[in-house]
Amino acid sequence: MSTALLQIREVSKTFHSDGGDTVALDQIGLAVNTGEIVSIIGPSGCGKSTLLKIVAGLDIDIEGDVLLEGEPITRPSREKGFIFQEHRLFPWLNVERNIAGNLSLRDPAVRRQVDDLITLVKLQGFEKTYPKQLSGGMAQRVAIARALLRNPKVLLLDEPFGALDAFTRSHMQEALLDIWRENRTTMLFVTHDIDEAVFLSHRIVVLDSRPGRIKSIITNDLTLPRKRTSTAFQELRTVVLRTLEHTEPEKESWEI
Ligand SMILES: Nc1ncnc2c1ncn2[C@@H]1O[C@H](COP(=O)(O)OP(=O)(O)OP(=O)(O)O)[C@@H](O)[C@H]1O
Ligand SMILES: [Mg+2]
Incomplete structure (x- = not known):
């Protein structure tokens, strides 16, 4: 049996402050296979960035463990490439x-x-x-x-195209898939954008908030290249939206 490249096992994270404790993540379990693009989507504050930082080795004060090729992640390294919302170039x-x-x-x-x-x-x-x-x-x-x-063995992307206009963003999504076709880079991709998640990923992890838990993992079987206007694309987008709506009791506007 093959082992997943990245294993997130029962990971919980609590932030302690004078104002009290915040449980940001509660018992997150996820295995990402080599060459897979997995999107993480969920309401603001549900722990997406926290989870990515843990996988990057930037936060090791957690319960549970994260393994890359079977080895515990204990610090940042070149094996985990991190792309932030802003480019952070010199x-x-x-x-x-x-x-x-x-x-x-x-x-x-x-x-x-x-x-x-x-x-x-x-x-x-x-x-x-x-x-x-x-x-x-x-x-x-x-x-x-x-x-x-x-x-990197895995590319971690935290809303990398969030600051871009819609036109540039869709070009960047295509560019990222070109890169994937070329290199088969494994990616964990945080986004607020349902369309982006459906366009890019093999699986979409929907997180629930307060505390951050996995609500659902939706498999995307649409073949590449995906057509945003196709009926199958629209149907999957609706499935993700419905799952998100069940996730968030307060009304949130989702980019679709
Ligand atoms: N350094 C910190 N100290 C205390 N609480 C924190 C810290 N970082 C995050 N949190 C809390 O943990 C929760 C998850 O935050 P996180 O930034 O992971 O959310 P997110 O899903 O990335 O949100 P967004 O979509 O707005 O980027 C929030 O309630 C946040 O207030
Ligand atoms: Mg975030």
Whole structure:
């Protein structure tokens, strides 16, 4: 029997403060297979970012455990690439140097890898451009290339396209699937956007809030490339929306 690449086993997280305890996550169990894109969706404050930080090894003060290839995650490492909502590029470094980070572009192997990634994220011609001259979508593509340079076993994305306009966002979703087709990178993808979750992922994890629990895991069998206008796409979107509506007693507006 094959073992999942990433195993989140009975993970609970409580934040302690003077104002009292907040149970952010309660008994989360999830296994992510190699090459799988899994989306996490749920109301604001349900613990999505908390869960991603735990998988990244940025928060180890938890109950339960998280394993990557069977090994407990105890700290951040290059095996876990993290993409934030804002690109977090260094403004004083151009595109290629942002991607290379502390690796030398004089090293032919690094040079080749950086060039390949620039091609992969379609930024040829922008190698020497600085972040302030890039659009939001381009900057986020640099951030993705920077994470991929470290050959992560899993890419963790926390609403990476949340700050982009709808048009750029849909282009970025297609770009991410192109990258996936090329590299089969395993991804855990946090989003508020139902359409994005259905477009991108093999499975959609719907979280409940207060405390954060898994409400449902919805399998997405739609074949790639997915057509947003297809009846099957709309039907699955409705299933996710209904599950979310059952999740949140207060009325929330979901992006669909
Ligand atoms: N450092 C912290 N200290 C105390 N409480 C925290 C801390 N970080 C998060 N929380 C609480 O944990 C819960 C989950 O927060 P989290 O940021 O994971 O939610 P989220 O699902 O990512 O929300 P959003 O969709 O708004 O980004 C919230 O109730 C939040 O107030
Ligand atoms: Mg969050």
